[in-house]
Amino acid sequence: NAGVTQTPKFQVLKTGQSMTLQCAQDMNHNSMYWYRQDPGMGLRLIYYSASEGTTDKGEVPNGYNVSRLNKREFSLRLESAAPSQTSVYFCASLRDRLADTQYFGPGTRLTVL
Amino acid sequence: AQKITQTQPGMFVQEKEAVTLDCTYDTSDPSYGLFWYKQPSSGEMIFLIYQGSYDQQNATEGRYSLNFQKARKSANLVISASQLGDSAMYFCAMREGQNSGYALNFGKGTSLLVTP
Numbered sequence: 090n091a092g093v094t095q096t097p098k099f100q101v102l103k104t105g106q107s108m109t110l111q112c113a114q115d116m117n118h119n120s121m122y123w124y125r126q127d128p129g130m131g132l133r134l135i136y137y138s139a140s141e142g143t144t145d146k147g148e149v150p151n152g153y154n155v156s157r158l159n160k161r162e163f164s165l166r167l168e169s170a171a172p173s174q175t176s177v178y179f180c181a182s183l184r185d186r187l188a189d190t191q192y193f194g195p196g197t198r199l200t201v202l
Numbered sequence: 203a204q205k206i207t208q209t210q211p212g213m214f215v216q217e218k219e220a221v222t223l224d225c226t227y228d229t230s231d232p233s234y235g236l237f238w239y240k241q242p243s244s245g246e247m248i249f250l251i252y253q254g255s256y257d258q259q260n261a262t263e264g265r266y267s268l269n270f271q272k273a274r275k276s277a278n279l280v281i282s283a284s285q286l287g288d289s290a291m292y293f294c295a296m297r298e299g300q301n302s303g304y305a306l307n308f309g310k311g312t313s314l315l316v317t318p
Contacts, residue, residue, distance in 0.1 A: 120303060120304055122303075122305055122306075124308075129310060130310060131206075131293060131308035131309055131310045131311055132247075132293070132295075132306070132308040133308070134305045134306070134307075137303040137305050138303075139304075145303060147305060177245065179247065181247075181306075183304055186304075189304075190237070190249045191237075191249075191306060192249075193246065193247035195245070196245050196246070198245075
């Protein structure tokens with residue numbers, strides 16, 4: 090039982106390049122989330138998916154797209170990376186109740202030069 | 203508007219002493235949940251404790267307790283008998299209802315350093 094996994098762990102991009110961050114969970118959770126963490130800012134929600142086939146914008150969605158490929162997988166795509174997207178990206182999942190804990194992946198550290 | 207406020211950017215505590223990390227929140231939703239997470243230097247997010255808005259008693263988990271004062275909209279984390287391994291960033295977070303997809307709103311965090 091791996092929980093929430095993310096790939097890659099580290100990535101360096103040049104401005105304008107594209108890439109996809111992968112996230113998978115094996116807990117049969119319905120909801121999945123992408124957050125970014127910047128120094129002094131806490132974690133901010135980029136996008137979430139309440140169920141397979143649905144996605145919604147969070148607080149900071151500009152410059153990102155997401156795909157909920159199936160119940161297990163939720164990917165985050167940067168179409169044209171910018172230095173402002175340098176951050177640590179966390180994926181999380183939740184079974185679907187108010188009291189349930191969100192389980193976080195280990196994070197992806199992305200640098201855009 | 204900031205929904206979660208953590209006013210202490212950094213805190214120091216001596217080993218074996220207790221420490222309180224402050225958190226205030228803002229919501230008009232009667233049903234919400236409050237969480238504390240720990241983030242050590244290795245970067246992972248570790249769940250510590252949860253308090254529901256309808257819970258009558260303060261939550262406790264081992265050395266962690268949550269001092270929930272609903273009228274004041276505060277949810278302070280108390281760590282008793284601090285250990286060197288408690289040195290980390292601590293984040294307070296709130297989850298509101300289903301309309302927000304049960305996503306978490308995080309505060310900016312408090313950096314705790316435990317000294318020998």
